[in-house]
Amino acid sequence: MSSVFAKLGALLIAALLLAGMQRFTPGYTEITGPIPLKGDLGETLAGRGFTVRADKVLLAETLRFKAYGREVERNSGGVFALVIARLEAQPTSTTVSGAIWLSAQGARFVASPRFQGAPRLLGTDRLEPSLPQRGVFIFEVPREAVAGATLLVAASRWPRLDTQAEIALPVTLGTPAPLIDLGELAYE
Amino acid sequence: MSEVVISPGAVRMRRLSLWALPAALALGLFLHAQENAWEWWRSRELFAREVPANTAANLGGAEWKLTRLRRVAERSDGRAVMLLDMEAVVRDPDMFAVLPCRLVLEAPDGRRWSPQFLTPSEVNRLPERRGLTIPTCTQALASKPAAGATLRISEGFVLPAGMAGPVRPVLSLPAGRPRYLRFQFPG
Amino acid sequence: MTVSWLANLRQAVSSKLTIGIGGLLALAITSGQSLLEALEPPVLPALATGAPLDAGRWRIALHEARLTTRSRPDGPPAPDGAQFLALELDIANRSSETDNTFARTFTVDPPIDALQPNPTFWLMRDKAMLSALQPGLPERVRVIWRLAPGATAPERLRLVVNGETFKPRDNLFAAPGWFNRKPIAAATLPIAAVEARP
Numbered sequence: 133m134s135s136v137f138a139k140l141g142a143l144l145i146a147a148l149l150l151a152g153m154q155r156f157t158p159g160y161t162e163i164t165g166p167i168p169l170k171g172d173l174g175e176t177l178a179g180r181g182f183t184v185r186a187d188k189v190l191l192a193e194t195l196r197f198k199a200y201g202r203e204v205e206r207n208s209g210g211v212f213a214l215v216i217a218r219l220e221a222q223p224t225s226t227t228v229s230g231a232i233w234l235s236a237q238g239a240r241f242v243a244s245p246r247f248q249g250a251p252r253l254l255g256t257d258r259l260e261p262s263l264p265q266r267g268v269f270i271f272e273v274p275r276e277a278v279a280g281a282t283l284l285v286a287a288s289r290w291p292r293l294d295t296q297a298e299i300a301l302p303v304t305l306g307t308p309a310p311l312i313d314l315g316e317l318a319y320e
Numbered sequence: 321m322s323e324v325v326i327s328p329g330a331v332r333m334r335r336l337s338l339w340a341l342p343a344a345l346a347l348g349l350f351l352h353a354q355e356n357a358w359e360w361w362r363s364r365e366l367f368a369r370e371v372p373a374n375t376a377a378n379l380g381g382a383e384w385k386l387t388r389l390r391r392v393a394e395r396s397d398g399r400a401v402m403l404l405d406m407e408a409v410v411r412d413p414d415m416f417a418v419l420p421c422r423l424v425l426e427a428p429d430g431r432r433w434s435p436q437f438l439t440p441s442e443v444n445r446l447p448e449r450r451g452l453t454i455p456t457c458t459q460a461l462a463s464k465p466a467a468g469a470t471l472r473i474s475e476g477f478v479l480p481a482g483m484a485g486p487v488r489p490v491l492s493l494p495a496g497r498p499r500y501l502r503f504q505f506p507g
Numbered sequence: 508m509t510v511s512w513l514a515n516l517r518q519a520v521s522s523k524l525t526i527g528i529g530g531l532l533a534l535a536i537t538s539g540q541s542l543l544e545a546l547e548p549p550v551l552p553a554l555a556t557g558a559p560l561d562a563g564r565w566r567i568a569l570h571e572a573r574l575t576t577r578s579r580p581d582g583p584p585a586p587d588g589a590q591f592l593a594l595e596l597d598i599a600n601r602s603s604e605t606d607n608t609f610a611r612t613f614t615v616d617p618p619i620d621a622l623q624p625n626p627t628f629w630l631m632r633d634k635a636m637l638s639a640l641q642p643g644l645p646e647r648v649r650v651i652w653r654l655a656p657g658a659t660a661p662e663r664l665r666l667v668v669n670g671e672t673f674k675p676r677d678n679l680f681a682a683p684g685w686f687n688r689k690p691i692a693a694a695t696l697p698i699a700a701v702e703a704r705p
Binding site: 154159160161206207208209210238239240241242244245246272273274276277 | 603604605630632633635638639641642643644645646676680681682
Binding site: 222223224225258262263 | 399424478
């Protein structure tokens with residue numbers, strides 16, 4: 133009779149062990165996920181394939197720009213968050229198309245697709261070594277997603293075993309400007 | 321529970337199976353890894369072949385020759401526009417037609433610039449290109465030429481003005497990897 | 508010797524029984540499942556016009572459907588006299604990530620032959636094609652189908668809204684994701700006639 137209990141006990145322990153391992157060991161996506169490269173505003177981060185430096189964050193309610201000879205104005209149900217940054221390929225020509233605004237609550241906002249044709253938009257043109265691009269990432273986020281966010285920059289939206297720059301952005305950013313003209317932004 | 325008698329043959333069989341397990345695992349790993357290793361080998365640029373000036377070299381089913389690399393313009397922001405002309409004589413059309421072509425300019429420190437689409441005004445005002453459309457490397461590969469055809473290939477590059485001197489064209493083709501070509505200039 | 512023979516027989520019988528019972532159990536469970544699925548009521552809950560519905564990844568509210576001669580919200584009437592069906596709705600992304608799979612949130616059911624497949628989604632804020640929706644920012648969207656030339660316009664549009672459930676860890680990669688897309692509600696909208704030409 134006692135051997136039956138011993139067997140049941142062993143089974144229970146094995147089940148608990150397996151459940152614990154499933155719960156608390158990192159998953160496949162985490163093991164093969166992005167390789168983080170942490171930094172702050174104004175710091176140049178050198179990853180595999182590119183270097184990035186974020187300089188400034190601006191908030192705006194409306195953005196104006198000229199695309200394909202037409203004046204375009206964009207407004208939002210939330211707010212536009214602009215990150216002025218510098219990108220450079222290293223050591224070979226490459227594209228960096230995975231810019232994400234990671235809010236303090238954990239939501240991931242991909243750079244807004246509503247600005248096609250806007251001047252100096254980062255992440256669209258290919259980067260070249262020794263020819264840095266200075267430009268802007270534009271995100272559209274709800275107001276509560278502004279404070280304490282992180283800027284993620286990588287070659288793709290879901291980098292696998294590749295660099296992802298994680299730039300901590302300021303905790304408070306003040307009130308958004310009513311209107312910003314992208315053509316008049318100071319990029320330097 | 322009653323005692324179960326196991327025949328000695330079964331015992332031997334079980335022991336054998338237990339020992340065969342690591343061997344089977346190792347074999348499985350090897351068979352799996354073989355494919356990956358082969359893919360890795362065929363996708364890497366491992367062995368550069370230096371091509372002396374004015375000579376042709378064989379790669380990926382064609383004879384490749386560097387015709388000319390020159391600076392055609394300098395932009396106001398300190399960038400040089402370079403134009404690379406090459407010639408390919410097709411030997412093996414099937415091998416030649418494997419896309420894509422990787423033709424880059426390489427600096428001595430390993431930095432590499434990929435070709436760019438140049439605005440027509442920068443290129444087409446050159447007298448010998450007037451009215452001509454010369455294909456890029458990938459376009460030439462995709463055109464599926466017959467054996468013996470001679471193709472003229474041209475690519476444009478934009479790089480920092482200071483790098484225009486020391487860069488070398490590097491050509492790598494899927495059918496040729498892991499070998500690739502690095503072209504030298506006369507003088 | 509007889510004892511061992513008996514033991515062997517008992518073992519054989521008990522193992523066969525175990526296998527048999529296991530198989531029967533599996534059979535019973537699967538047939539029970541398919542029975543349950545077959546028994547599920549075919550009537551979906553009705554979704555009222557303008558009422559918001561949480562469909563997992565999306566929150567949607569259907570507003571109105573009408574025929575139009577414009578292929579895009581801000582464009583002139585189509586030159587070839589083609590007709591279009593425009594559906595007005597609100598969509599909000601309830602997930603934690605920018606998403607562009609909004610076209611799968613609903614299906615026309617029963618299908619209408621007059622509607623050409625692959626409608627275009629327009630973001631009314633920009634009067635431009637909708638390419639992605641940001642989390643937590645609801646948008647007014649217009650869906651425009653082109654009507655097959657010469658087809659008679661339908662009188663009503665029945666839409667089935669698909670819901671999805673979030674899994675923090677999927678079974679294959681232990682990655683978070685949205686799964687098990689299935690119809691959760693249906694709405695029938697009357698189709699208003701072409702608006703008078705200005």
